[in-house]
Amino acid sequence: MPDLLLELFSEEIPARMQRRAAEDLQKLVTDALVERGFVYEGAKAYATPRRLALNVVGLPVKGQDVREEKKGPRVGAPDAAVQGFLKSAGLSSIDQATIVSDPKKGEFYVALIERPGRATQDVLAEILPAIIRSFPWPKSMRSGASSVEPGALRWVRPLTSILCTFGPETEEPEIVRFSIDELASGDITQGHRFMAPGPIKVRRFDDYAPSLQRARVILDADLRKDIILHDARDLAFAQGLELVEDEGLLEEVAGLVEWPVVLMGTFDDSFLAIPPEVIRTTIRANQKCFVLRDASTGALANRFLLTSNLVASDGGATIVGGNERVVRARLSDAKFFWETDQKVRLEDRLEKLKSIVFHEKLGTQYERVERIAALARELAPLTGADPDLALRAARLAKADLVTEMVGEFPELQGLMGRYYATLQGEQPSVAAAIEEHYKPVGPSDTVPTDPVAVAVALADKIDILTGFWAIDEKPTGSKDPYALRRAALGVIRLILDNGLKINLRQVVDGHLARFAANRSETENAFLVENLLSFIEDRLTVLLKDQGARHELLGAILGRYSLAAGSQLIVIPERVDVLGRFLESDEGKNLLAGYRRAVNILRIEEKKDGRSYVEAPDADLVREHGQPEEKVLSEILETTARHSREHVMRGDFAGAMLALSELRPAVDAFFETVTVNADDNRIRQNRLRLLSAIRETMHNVADFSCIPG
């Protein structure tokens, strides 16, 4: 069975796009083949900085033959109809059609059309240009003289040649001929830009990959990664050091070379006075180099590993020398920033935050810090932090944004604040809070536990949420430019992981007042409730991911909404307790009784056009009621009281237990008492009893959310 080899050779493809591009190429080509009925045995795509390649093995030589009967007009139909039929069936004379007789329709013509399957090669020549022209690069460009033409090819960088062969392994494969603008497909590729320039004739994948390897190109990115990783580890080991592994960097570096050569460079010891994170960030971001650490102490070593794309004639000495120069210059800059930054105390930087606009409608970073500080101070007693420390940490939390170091490396925000705070003698918890107040950044990030950090982290997130709600810039659909979903999830995790008893309604109500605006009380309330329900949505997503059932969440949030002042911390526990209760026999039966009561009520209330929420007439029950009715009436009163007390005390399990006291009475009532009594007074009173069951249960959880 024949194989297809396709190579799209171009100028350097951005490293971050290569893997995805190879996957896209494979999917687009194989999908297009399958769609046309061409099955294949296997396919694999590859990417290097200069090429995308695809190998599809086990394709048929041609597609399936198709036999088709085409029904024509009846015998004796007008000539126009006959001519039309001949044309559409591809016949030259009506004699070529057969006549078929049908008892209902009489005699009519039928043409037997036989279409031989098309040669795979021809189909490929049709499919591939279309795929290349519409390739889903994240960013693409036009180039060269042909760029004036409308519909000129857009590629990630200029596409310089196309190799495309097809054929069985026993024979000489053929070129699949097609062109893109002035570029015609062929069977030529090129080796390494510097070490093996020049054309290489290729037949199929079996000689393509080895030819490239001889021409100093390793086609498979994973293989390049392996080589880099192992060479890096070996070089480190030989010096008694350990590679600081970095998967993201490894992936990127493997996309920057066709022939990886790992080399070790050195920098001056004195740079080790700079925080290790800074050294690593500098060397990684600017130089795409790995750093190393002492295997025993874990301390950063004054070495780095670069991955060059060249087996240099001097063994790499020049390359190492050049990289060392750049690393030295970068580290000198970093050292300069590190030393200059220490000359100004963090609190003296706050003034500068006045010139940084946080958001045009939300004012400057300075104003934001003032709000966060006030809020953190308020939250401190709830997180168990010293209010003065929380205030101090919040004040200083953003000061590092105006340091030289963070200006250069924004990803070091927080961390630098912590270093500078420690150096200027701040309390350890204040320094730690400066770093940790951004956390948790994502769902897998750790959550701060130090009370000061927790207070500032919460204040930071509540401020951002309240602020953007105040100016009506909420996330919509997939658009969440200010990462407000992440902030809401942060609030939730900070509260849950630290067991904080916080009434978010109160906190947000209070914080909203810090955003000046002309809003009525009603508008404010609406805004706060909308934000709290957004937080509830995030909580729902989180708890569902952890296995909580949707209806239980609804039942609990329906009763204990954040807007109503419920504490967020109680919600997961109550969902849990409710779930367990409803799985017990008590729970199941009570729920059945509840449903029966609710169903009857719904029907009767609709029929009567009124509700029966008022309390049942106890005297009437005593005088005329059946014994089961009396028992229910009495027990309802105590259960309502007990469950309410438990709820008030926050003892949700107790409230559940109280409810379960209802169960035998409810069961007995439905077994013996007919609600729709002839005497309407008694009927209505019984409906009020049912309503009391509903109210008593709703006071504990919104059981109407639990489906039958």
Add this chain to the structure above:
Amino acid sequence: MTREPAHMNPARSFQGLILTLQRFWAEQGCVILQPYDMEMGAGTFHPATTLRALGPNPWRAAYAQPSRRPKDGRYGENPNRLQHYYQFQVILKPNPPDIQDLYVKSLEAIGIDTALHDIRFVEDDWESPTLGAWGLGWECWCDGMEVSQFTYFQQVAGFECAPVAGELTYGLERLAMYLQGVESIYDLNFNGLDGDRKVTYGQIFKQAEQEFSRHNFEYADTDMLFRHFRDAEAACRKYLADGEPEAGANDNRHLMALPAYDQAIKASHVFNLLDARGVISVTERQSYILRVRELAKACGAAWLRTEGGGLASA
């Protein structure tokens, strides 16, 4: 290499480097221009790049352009940063298919042996908010150091480039430092001579760096600069209006695209000075950039209606 005198060797002479690049690109059919006679932030602002990138006419040019970045002044104390430095700019329109090879050959011409040095093309897309321009390309690395920017212009002044031009920008000081093996810009040998006759980069420019840093950060007259900005903006608009053909004329040609564009360049540089003086707030900053962009766009539109912009050949 031809038998140049030693003091012309690009590996030991700053001017030798410039001359070698000029010669190399002259051989590729470029017109070798002299620097544009106005202050600008980068070689791209030169009308030979910005305006000539627009329209259908083929164009090949190369030139060294002094570039002013007022904010990068360091009072002559930082060995790597200057508020006035040189860029060597090449523009090839349409970009020839072998432009990358030509670039590599230009490195070889200045003495970078590709059997010894690790040359890499690392993704770096270019965007100039003030010029309303963008393109895709790379920063070109030599042994881990960025020595050039390489861009395929896709849009300039808000207009699609048709055809696309390839732009190369060499950071001359950085390249020369590497070639000469010095750690400070100021130690660069400018004329390639030795002993008494040697002139260093520092001898020529250190005083200027000190004085202009003072000027840029402390003393530049901001009232005057704000006025200059408004004046340049108004002048640009005026020349654009004045250059319009008379009503009813059957020739739609614009007659003053170049003088108008000079004013856009001026506005851009004045803005950079004001920015360095720290008198433009973050919010205002955006609006100034937008104002310059509007000028650049209007000039680009006018240019497209000139002979240079391809009107005659269209």
